[in-house]
């Protein structure tokens with residue numbers, strides 16, 4: 052068993068709490084970059100099969116497994132292939148930074164109405180991209196949000212920098228905010244983030260320990276929430292899915308692994324560690 056050990060005392064304490072009381076544990080993970088490898092086409096970014104297998108196995112031992120993502124809940128469930136997997140029968144998916152929800156137990160989606168401001172911003176967006184000479188940037192229509200992707204452009208980073216302020220200005224004109232990501236700027240309604248989502252899940256499940264894994268700036272509020280929960284006495288472990296594109300989370304994490312394949316291996320090894328503890 053080669054579980055990557057935590058780098059920090061807080062992480063080691065949380066791992067101990069998870070191992071000794073798995074049924075009280077909430078395992079919440081980001082989707083893109085954590086469970087799903089990053090690729091050019093967001094519509095085809097399926098979860099790493101080994102990561103879903105490992106999550107399903109772990110789900111049979113812990114209290115709750117959840118995915119907390121910027122994706123619409125429906126998209127995450129489709130790309131993750133989460134429906135109909137027996138081990139994931141009580142999984143929760145919180146989409147669009149916690150606004151949307153899917154419960155595997157009922158198969159039902161809770162999808163609040165989409166803000167009219169997003170529709171209005173979406174009508175202006177193509178013109179703005181054309182004016183900036185970036186009409187080839189991909190627009191991802193997510194209903195409650197709009198993603199502007201630069202990954203497929205010739206110079207993704209330069210295009211990202213060119214877009215940042217104009218996209219922020221457009222969002223502000225519509226009372227919206229911009230969530231920066233990996234070669235993506237996301238225009239969405241303000242007011243909630245992954246930190247709120249994780250806190251809600253902890254409260255709802257009565258978790259006695261929490262593991263959160265992410266890779267990107269949108270996951271920082273969840274990292275901060277787990278750090279705050281730790282200060283309040285709840286054991287918490289921060290898992291970073293590392294990449295050459297973003298290292299903000301690696302610097303804060305208790306455990307750093309190499310992308311979704313590394314996440315899959317870590318989840319598998321955590322399952323083995325819990326089983327070994329149960330067998331005495």
Ligand SMILES: O=P(O)(O)OC[C@H]1O[C@H](O[C@H]2O[C@H](CO)[C@@H](O)[C@H](O)[C@H]2O)[C@H](O)[C@@H](O)[C@@H]1O
Pocket residue numbers: 081082083084088089090091092093096119120121122191193198200202232233234235237267269
């Ligand atoms: O909260 P997450 O689950 O991490 O979602 C964040 C954004 O991820 C997606 O974009 C990223 O993945 C794409 C597919 O691999 C990639 O092409 C893109 O460059 C990445 O930024 C998604 O498309 C966005 O809607 C999510 O907000």
